[in-house]
Amino acid sequence: MDNNAIGVFDSGLGGLTAVRELNKILPNENIIYFGDTARIPYGSRSRNTVLRYANEDIEFLRKHDIKMIIAACGTVSSVIGDISDIDGIPFTGVLIPASRSACNATKNGRIGIIGTPATIRSGSFKKTVEAMRPGTQVFANPCPLFVHLVENGYIDRQNKVTKLVAEEYLEPIKKAGVDTLILGCTHYPIIKEIITDYMGDNVTLIDTGAESAKYAKKCLSEKNLLSGSTEKGKNTFYVSDSTELFGDTARIFLGHDVSGDVFSSIK
Amino acid sequence: MDNNAIGVFDSGLGGLTAVRELNKILPNENIIYFGDTARIPYGSRSRNTVLRYANEDIEFLRKHDIKMIIAACGTVSSVIGDISDIDGIPFTGVLIPASRSACNATKNGRIGIIGTPATIRSGSFKKTVEAMRPGTQVFANPCPLFVHLVENGYIDRQNKVTKLVAEEYLEPIKKAGVDTLILGCTHYPIIKEIITDYMGDNVTLIDTGAESAKYAKKCLSEKNLLSGSTEKGKNTFYVSDSTELFGDTARIFLGHDVSGDVFSSIK
Known part of the structure; x- marks a missing residue:
């Protein structure tokens, strides 16, 4: 058993x-979260810049007492690829958990993947799914504006702009007849109603953030690293930009008011 | 006379x-441009983060032989405010040139300002215009999605998404009956047709990038710092992210293919 925290990071607050999900399935675990809000978005940047930023994020988390690192960011996960530890600390991105879940969910062997330009350009989800379930047909499309629409609150189910953009991005995926769609960016579950309204109820959406949390639970359990505490765990949030606007945006992703301390990582 | 280069910077390629405009009105000047493409957008970040980034951008330009610095970025200009030199090097943002031009253009004394959230939150354009032309009524509205729409190529005059977003952002400004509109971000001239189609031909649009170039010419001339060269000047471009995608996006802003060398500022 290990009472250190689980470290989670993302380019912003999508993670x-x-x-x-971690708070729900592992209520006694402490979480240390880092959101690189001074440099979001990662998804429109080059592979090398994303890697550099990800390494700095990991370095920041490792200054704390952590027992696992979760890259709750589709872009970082795609660029880093399939690794299971960083200098001995168990690690997961969203790539393996979400791909596994999609392979289990599909019945017709046709899986769609949407993500940032960097995620889709990397081809990581496609390669992973095809390796996990040979014969699967994968249809991928980048959705560069989704992150910005979510960050700017264009999330209402009836929002005309987001519906129009969703239609444009999802049309080729829908036409391909997928029965499963990986939301390859942790921002996208916030507009899942709009995505479902276009794709139809019969398409299973895979929530990458939630899948990574479930995978982390399994991983910590197998390694006997779950917390021994019987008290409710504590969330601590760090952001690289000002903490001022954190609360309003965080509520969108957490689904409730923030409980936990919020700090800026800038000295 | 001074044959050093004019240093220009922006959060990305809007500058x-x-x-x-500089190439047009000062064809013999050398230009050194820095676009912070690894950290764009600035407009959604806090004042302190924008200031920190701007200082680093200026520091980068000052490693070269430059005789003037232009912050061709509405967000940086608004946050830095009205300063005319940096350690003795003549400086201009877009704030003073664009405000002056708007005050000269208005007939009914009603001026609109659109810009990034950080620009509008700073109140700098409003204060500057009101000080330059007392009695002017100023109507400001932030347009957080415009930068992303332009960066992602949603710039065609008939683009449904951009037209819808423009309508939403411009409605209160149009209702206020302005006859002059400051495009307070150097990305916005790229969608000026869409803006004009909504606002009407009788509203004068102020192009902040072009105004800052004209102002720089006047400033260099007054200080006797114009180039003595009779040969065509050279453009040198630096970006903080990969140079790979520079050409395609740069063409949108330059209006023609890039002529000049392109380097990454990352070692």
């Missing part, structure tokens, strides 16, 4: 969708 | 609208 809070993983924290939300 | 190339200033370079375009």
Whole structure:
């Protein structure tokens, strides 16, 4: 048993969708979250810049007492690829958990993947799914504006702008007849109603943040690293930009008011 | 006379609208441009983070032989405010040139200002215009999605998404009956047709990038710092992210293919 915290990071606040699930399925664990809000978005940047930022995020988390690292960011996960530890600390991104879940869910062997330009360009989800379930047909499309629409609150189910953009991005995926769609960016579950309204109820959506949390539970359990505490765990949030606007945006991703301390990582 | 280069910087490539004008009105000047493409957008960040980034951008330019610095970025200009030199090097943002031009253009004394959230929150354009032309009524509205729409190529005059978003952002400004509109971000001239189609031909649009270039010419001339060269000047471009995607996006802002060398500022 290990009472150290689980470290979670993302380019911004999308990774809070993983924290939300962790709080639900591992209520006694402490969480340390880092959101790189001074440099979001990662998804429109080059591979090398994403890697550099991810390494700095991991370095920041490792200054704390952590027993596992979760990259709750589709872009980072795609660029880093399939690794299971960082210098001996168990690690997961969203790539393996979400791909596994999609392979289990599909019946017709046709899986769609949407993500940031960097995620889709990396081809990581496609390669992973095809390796896990040979013969699967994968249809991928980048959705560069989704992150910005979510960050700017264009999330209402009836929002005309987001519906129009969703239609444009999802049309080729829908036409391909997928029965499963990986939301390859932790921002996308926030607009899942709009995505479902277009794709139809019969398409299973895979929430990458939630899947990474479930995978982390399994991983910590297998390694006997779950917390021995019987008290409710504590969330601690760090952001690289000002903490001022954190609360309003965080509520969107957490689904409730923030409980926990919020700090800026800048000295 | 001074044959050093004019240094121009922006959060990304929007500042190339200033370079375009500089090349036109000062064809013999050398330009050194820095676009912080690894950290764009600035407009959604806090004041302190914008200031920190701007100082680092200026520090980068000052490693070269430059005789003037232009912050061709509405967000940086608004946050830095009205300063005319940096350690003795002549400086201009877009704030003073664009405000002056708007005050000269208005007939009914009603001026609109659109910009990033950080620009509008700073109140700098409003204060400057009101000080320059007392009695002017100023109507400001933030347009957080415009930068992302432009960066992602949603710039065609008939683009449904951009037209819808423009309508939402511009409605209160149009209702206020302005006859002059400051495009307070160097990305916005790229969608000026869409803005004009909504606002009407009788509203004068102020292009901040172009105004800052004209102001720089006047400033260099007054200080006797114009180039003595009779040869065509050279453009040198630096970006903080990969140079790979520079050409395609730069063409949007320059209005023609890039002529000049392109380097990454990352070692």
